[in-house]
Amino acid sequence: MKRILVAVDGSEPSLKAARMAADIALRFGAKLTLVHVVPKLLLPPDVYGLTIAEVEKEHRAYADRLLEKAVATLDEPGLEISTGVLYGSPAEAIAEEGAASDVGMIVIGSRGHGAVARMFLGSVSDRLVHISPKAVLVVH
Numbered sequence: 001m002k003r004i005l006v007a008v009d010g011s012e013p014s015l016k017a018a019r020m021a022a023d024i025a026l027r028f029g030a031k032l033t034l035v036h037v038v039p040k041l042l043l044p045p046d047v048y049g050l051t052i053a054e055v056e057k058e059h060r061a062y063a064d065r066l067l068e069k070a071v072a073t074l075d076e077p078g079l080e081i082s083t084g085v086l087y088g089s090p091a092e093a094i095a096e097e098g099a100a101s102d103v104g105m106i107v108i109g110s111r112g113h114g115a116v117a118r119m120f121l122g123s124v125s126d127r128l129v130h131i132s133p134k135a136v137l138v139v140h
Contacts, residue, residue: 017139033082
């Protein structure tokens with residue numbers, strides 16, 4: 001296994017998943033890539049009173065801060081960490097990135113929604129498990 005891909009969204013489950021992925025990466029000598037997905041806008045940018053460029057700039061700044069925080073929690077000697085920002089539908093963007101030949105597995109946190117909430121809100125981890133060409137570890 002050359003690389004482990006970890007999706008982080010700033011939630012405690014995603015940071016827990018990153019910590020577990022770091023432990024696995026250290027044991028197998030793998031690299032760790034933390035990614036955050038910036039979803040498509042739900043409303044036109046003018047609703048926010050901003051231009052598309054301003055919205056994209058703010059999304060990217062938020063993603064960068066979130067990834068920096070996640071990297072800071074994984075202060076492990078010998079662990080090689082890279083980060084990336086993906087765009088689009090979260091599960092699909094993560095699965096696409098995870099399809100790279102050097103990715104051995106994908107790790108993602110589960111927010112622990114109940115059955116009713118999952119039915120209405122959907123679940124990125126659930127969708128990812130079904131569409132990913134690689135093994136997916138869902139951390140509770």
